Amino acid sequence: MIPELGHYALMLALGLALIQGIMPIVGTRTNDPVLMSMAAPSALAQFFFVAIAFTSLAICYVTSDFSVLNVFENSNSHMPFIYRLTSLWGNHEGSMLLWVSILAFFGALVAVFGTNLPVVLKANALAVQAWIAAAFHLFILTTSNPFVRIPQAPFEGRDLNPILQDPGLAFHPPMLYLGYVGFSIAFSFAIAALLEGRIDAAWARWVRPWVLGAWMCLTLGIAGGSYWAYYELGWGGFWFWDPVENASLMPWLAGTALLHSAVVMEKRGALKVWTILLAILTFSLSLIGTFLVRSGVLTSVHAFATDPTRGIFILAILVVFIGGALALFGWRAPLLKQGGLFAPISREGALVFNNLFLTTACATVFVGTLYPLALEALTGEKISVGAPFFNSTFGPLFIPLLLVMPFGPLMGWKRGDLLGAAQRLMAAALLGALATAAAFAIEQGGPVLAPFGAGIAVFVMAGAVTDIAERTLFMRVPFRASLQRAIGLPRSAWGTAFAHFGIGATLLGIVAVTAWGSERIAEVKIGDNLDIAHYRLTLDGLFNREGPNYRDMVGRFTVRRMNGEYIGVMEPSRRSFPNRNMTTTEAALMTRGVSQLYLSLGDPGPDERVAVRLYFKPHVLLIWLGAAIMFAGGALSLSDRRLRVGAPRPAKARAVLQPAE
Amino acid sequence: MTRKQRRLVLVGAGVGVLAIAVALMLNAFRDSIVFFNSPTDVAAKQVPPGTRIRLGGLVKDGSVTRGSNLSVRFEVTDGKSEIPVSYQGVLPDLFREGQGVVAEGALDAGGTFNADTILAKHDETYMPKEVADALKKSGHWKDDYAQRAAMPVGGANK
Numbered sequence: 001m002i003p004e005l006g007h008y009a010l011m012l013a014l015g016l017a018l019i020q021g022i023m024p025i026v027g028t029r030t031n032d033p034v035l036m037s038m039a040a041p042s043a044l045a046q047f048f049f050v051a052i053a054f055t056s057l058a059i060c061y062v063t064s065d066f067s068v069l070n071v072f073e074n075s076n077s078h079m080p081f082i083y084r085l086t087s088l089w090g091n092h093e094g095s096m097l098l099w100v101s102i103l104a105f106f107g108a109l110v111a112v113f114g115t116n117l118p119v120v121l122k123a124n125a126l127a128v129q130a131w132i133a134a135a136f137h138l139f140i141l142t143t144s145n146p147f148v149r150i151p152q153a154p155f156e157g158r159d160l161n162p163i164l165q166d167p168g169l170a171f172h173p174p175m176l177y178l179g180y181v182g183f184s185i186a187f188s189f190a191i192a193a194l195l196e197g198r199i200d201a202a203w204a205r206w207v208r209p210w211v212l213g214a215w216m217c218l219t220l221g222i223a224g225g226s227y228w229a230y231y232e233l234g235w236g237g238f239w240f241w242d243p244v245e246n247a248s249l250m251p252w253l254a255g256t257a258l259l260h261s262a263v264v265m266e267k268r269g270a271l272k273v274w275t276i277l278l279a280i281l282t283f284s285l286s287l288i289g290t291f292l293v294r295s296g297v298l299t300s301v302h303a304f305a306t307d308p309t310r311g312i313f314i315l316a317i318l319v320v321f322i323g324g325a326l327a328l329f330g331w332r333a334p335l336l337k338q339g340g341l342f343a344p345i346s347r348e349g350a351l352v353f354n355n356l357f358l359t360t361a362c363a364t365v366f367v368g369t370l371y372p373l374a375l376e377a378l379t380g381e382k383i384s385v386g387a388p389f390f391n392s393t394f395g396p397l398f399i400p401l402l403l404v405m406p407f408g409p410l411m412g413w414k415r416g417d418l419l420g421a422a423q424r425l426m427a428a429a430l431l432g433a434l435a436t437a438a439a440f441a442i443e444q445g446g447p448v449l450a451p452f453g454a455g456i457a458v459f460v461m462a463g464a465v466t467d468i469a470e471r472t473l474f475m476r477v478p479f480r481a482s483l484q485r486a487i488g489l490p491r492s493a494w495g496t497a498f499a500h501f502g503i504g505a506t507l508l509g510i511v512a513v514t515a516w517g518s519e520r521i522a523e524v525k526i527g528d529n530l531d532i533a534h535y536r537l538t539l540d541g542l543f544n545r546e547g548p549n550y551r552d553m554v555g556r557f558t559v560r561r562m563n564g565e566y567i568g569v570m571e572p573s574r575r576s577f578p579n580r581n582m583t584t585t586e587a588a589l590m591t592r593g594v595s596q597l598y599l600s601l602g603d604p605g606p607d608e609r610v611a612v613r614l615y616f617k618p619h620v621l622l623i624w625l626g627a628a629i630m631f632a633g634g635a636l637s638l639s640d641r642r643l644r645v646g647a648p649r650p651a652k653a654r655a656v657l658q659p660a661e
Numbered sequence: 662m663t664r665k666q667r668r669l670v671l672v673g674a675g676v677g678v679l680a681i682a683v684a685l686m687l688n689a690f691r692d693s694i695v696f697f698n699s700p701t702d703v704a705a706k707q708v709p710p711g712t713r714i715r716l717g718g719l720v721k722d723g724s725v726t727r728g729s730n731l732s733v734r735f736e737v738t739d740g741k742s743e744i745p746v747s748y749q750g751v752l753p754d755l756f757r758e759g760q761g762v763v764a765e766g767a768l769d770a771g772g773t774f775n776a777d778t779i780l781a782k783h784d785e786t787y788m789p790k791e792v793a794d795a796l797k798k799s800g801h802w803k804d805d806y807a808q809r810a811a812m813p814v815g816g817a818n819k
Contacts, residue, residue, distance in 0.1 A: 341664060392688065585754055
């Protein structure tokens with residue numbers, strides 16, 4: 001009964017999406033306020049029914065209703081509650097349902113919180129949002145229905161892929177989707193502006209919070225996925241330049257660019273056309289990400305679907321939405337009026353620099369990710385483009401970006417003072433140079449460029465601190481006055497500083513762990529010692545442990561300092577899942593400050609020996625802490641007064657709107 | 662500066678950065694691309710020793726021998742030809758005889774493939790796509806590789 005209810009609710013949602021997609025547009029064309037005002041309630045109703053569908057499937061999963069094929073294939077009643085729930089999106093059908101649920105959720109948010117939007121813009125934007133929703137509802141209903149029943153219900157489910165049986169699954173996909181789908185709002189607003197043929201600075205003010213929110217979620221989603229891969233796959237890598245990872249990195253890069261260009265548009269009325277284009281591109285990359293990951297073009301743990309009709313359907317969605325949006329852009333963008341003059345050396349100039357390098361870096365990732373697919377389609381030749389490609393293209397493009405980053409916030413709008421900014425960054429540059437020198441002195445080995453990387457990272461972090469110090473006149477006025485100023489600073493200034501600091505921290509972590517990490521791979525028997533960095537590990541014993549739906553073979557290691565001082569115990573294991581006849585590696589991590597010891601077990605060898613991989617990962621936690629700091633920066637910026645209450649009222653906004661030409 | 666000049670600066674900068682990016686990419690494509698080959702391809706194309714390639718196929722039944730210090734030797738087959746592979750290190754969780762495998766490395770002068778990376782697989786039904794295609798080409802493909810356990814069978818209470 002419950003699955004049928006969910007299925008039916010999803011069909012109703014499709015119907016509502018069609019209404020929401022057609023009526024308001026007709027309304028804006030015929031100037032009919034009644035039709036236009038249908039957008040918001042139908043968006044809410046659509047969300048209501050999608051939520052019913054989602055909840056129905058969730059109930060099937062939690063109660064282990066194996067008469068539903070999707071539940072049977074991906075769940076098992078022995079799994080803990082949390083995995084029974086999260087396996088909902090650990091498969092193709094369920095993850096697409098999660099995707100549309102989030103899409104409908106965002107549509108409802110716009111309907112509720114967009115009360116101060118101009119009526120026409122809101123009607124158009126919600127209609128565009130509904131087209132996307134309708135396409136995906138149709139996709140789910142025709143090719144990926146999660147509510148299909150099995151005539152004779154089995155007693156037990158097939159279990160979730162063991163790699164996915166992890167708290168990471170509860171966090172990573174929803175966050176990533178919040179990011180991907182959040183960008184759909186910027187897309188809808190961009191299309192709405194193009195349909196209407198006019199746009200002004202207020203547009204950026206309405207769109208920016210959504211972009212910011214999506215960007216925050218995507219940042220955490222990517223970082224979460226990276227940490228999950230790091231501890232789950234058993235070889236301690238945090239980023240593999242895997243196409244699936246690139247698929248999430250591309251919208252992040254474009255979204256970061258969009259975030260910055262929207263600032264210019266909001267404050268200075270410049271870069272309007274560019275911002276619109278970026279909004280379209282960012283969501284297009286999100287769609288391409290969904291396509292790459294879900295279509296089965298790429299095989300990986302993420303590719304659930306290998307049914308070609310689904311791939312073709314998603315491809316059609318891509319062509320229609322991206323092609324349509326770009327065609328509309330080409331046709332209507334010349335109508336949008338340019339505004340806002342600025343000198344090349346200025347805050348705007350710095351933000352344009354940021355955009356230029358971010359989008360170019362994004363383009364190199366795009367080429368590197370899609371070139372193998374294109375080549376195979378055209379010539380049948382199979383190649384792999386791996387880390388070396390991205391390191392030698394993406395890396396050099398990111399370095400100038402990082403070097404210029406601290407200058408941006410210190411420059412004035414319209415015309416900046418480069419020399420002044422450079423003088424104020426002297427201390428930060430000195431710190432960076434010092435860090436480089438220290439890295440050369442302390443760390444032996446590693447690439448020659450690594451100390452410079454560390455120096456740049458420190459420069460970026462110190463630059464972010466400089467920005468705040470400058471704004472609060474730190475050391476120039478009494479401390480109390482500085483504190484007063486610090487409290488009075490706009491939250492968005494703090495947000496910028498935090499986000500930039502976070503980038504520096506992440507970079508420092510990446511440099512340290514890639515350049516100065518160490519690795520031991522060995523076969524050990526009980527009583528053997530393994531030395532790494534300044535730690536000594538001893539294998540004390542091997543034993544078995546039973547879990548709810550698996551069995552662990554555990555190795556117990558004692559960790560001591562070189563001088564014999566006891567620190568703790570690490571227990572890596574090999575976990576075998578009888579239901580899937582599969583083994584996973586459960587690495588043991590020991591955190592020391594922001595560094596980690598990483599230990600994983602390999603195959604048991606002959607005569608009681610076991611293979612182990614042991615890594616020392618210096619400053620590795622900075623990689624994800626940096627992302628958390630970026631998230632915090634976004635949150636601070638989002639709580640800025642300007643974005644909460646500062647948005648202009650509709651009547652006022654109307655007067656500001658420029659006429660279509 | 663006039664509006665036109667400013668725009669020119671902007672466009673110039675954009676073209677400049679793009680040109681740099683293209684140069685970087687072309688350079689990287691020359692150095693860092695790795696071609697995928699099945700054992701038959703390796704024989705047919707006469708891949709020279711020392712060239713980095715990916716070798717994919719099935720781990721031949723009964724070919725895995727483990728030596729001391731985590732060294733392992735096995736043969737990769739696509740049903741037509743075989744290539745001996747040597748590797749030192751910890752094998753991925755799902756490395757098994759009769760299963761698909763992708764190894765990255767280079768051939769030595771004696772015709773042995775020295776792998777430095779053995780790619781991990783993700784679940785028991787997963788077959789690297791390259792391997793599946795290579796097997797289909799050599800006629801060694803069995804349908805059940807893809808379908809094994811993909812459908813519920815009867816009660817399926819295993």
